[in-house]
């Protein structure tokens with residue numbers, strides 16, 4: 527087990543009706559004015575936004591609001607939010623929505639508290655020194671941004687999607703009522719389940735040995751999400767299944783399943799971010815579409831680990847042929863993705879990039895030839911291109 531730091535400062539308020547506490551929770555931070563940030567309409571339609579406004583009013587908190595965040599959240603709205611917050615002297619942001627809204631809130635929070643262009647952080651040109659405090663009312667179990675240190679933003683100019691991580695943006699609190707996720711379309715629920723699984727799978731598929739506890743937590747988390755995704759496919763209003771998936775979403779990306787690892791292999795996420803940036807696909811579905819191609823490309827570099835995954839997570843029978851066991855695990859995961867109506871190719875994802883576009887994806891993913899990705903096997907631009915080709 528490697529050395530590690532585990533920092534999870536986010537207060538979690540979990541269960542039915544917890545969104546009613548929003549006003550009192552924000553009050554604890556002694557702020558003067560709140561920006562309520564939200565997406566493209568689901569929270570208006572469900573009546574959640576009105577309930578949040580009422581809760582803030584009851585607690586005597588002044589607020590303004592800014593909606594319009596789209597999946598793969600855009601930099602232009604972040605700039606708008608920064609200007610608005612500065613003008614209105616906002617000192618707290620309440621994100622009501624999913625990963626896209628939370629990430630947009632985090633980016634606005636950086637922009638208000640740091641000089642210069644906020645995009646510099648996402649381009650890794652410099653590091654942020656602060657962020658406005660963020661609170662979250664979560665409406666979809668997926669990205670884990672409610673407890674994570676990351677924010678992922680898409681710049682429209684060139685359609686480049688980039689992430690930036692720092693502890694400054696970790697939310698102060700996350701309100702999680704599983705009932706709020708019952709209005710999700712099936713595709714978003716399943717896409718969220720894939721993302722949650724992948725946050726742990728990418729930490730799990732690593733080069734570290736001797737991690738009994740972290741491995742056990744990870745294996746059980748992935749199996750729990752798989753089991754409950756199937757339940758939700760048949761019964762989307764099953765509260766217990768919604769609750770299991772929601773809690774898994776936070777634990778999968780708050781650092782817990784990475785404790786003691788070498789950091790894991792984030793190649794699938796990085797490959798997907800370019801798909802999201804260029805083709806605006808749902809993040810989890812995009813991950814499902816490239817994961818198998820990535821896994822087959824790198825499995826030879828770490829067959830024992832893939833075989834452990836196959837046996838402990840996918841229920842593959844252990845055999846003396848480690849490589850064969852590993853391969854069976856990859857196939858079983860793809861069968862699972864299909865069973866919950868998730869794509870395992872780009873075609874199934876609904877996109878058909880040309881050869882030139884595949885080259886562009888690899889170009890962007892390699893930061894124009896300047897970076898490699900992955901840890902199971904380090905991948906350069908040509909490796910990325912081949913994986914994209916295979917996933918097509």
Ligand code: NZQ
Nearest residue numbers: 565566567568597624625626665668669671674676709710
């Ligand atoms: O915008 P509205 O109308 O709210 O609709 C959203 C959106 O269309 C809808 N939705 C959300 N809650 C709903 C609902 N519809 C009905 N009922 C509800 N209760 O779902 C759609 C997707 O929302 P979004 O916030 O985009 O989903 P998700 O949470 O999957 O976030 C995806 C984004 O997070 C990034 C992804 O790259 C992507 O941009 N990620 C962020 C991470 C982080 N900050 O730690 C890590 C992840 O790996 C990921 O990269």
Ligand code: ZN
Nearest residue numbers: 669721795809
């Ligand atoms: Zn993700």
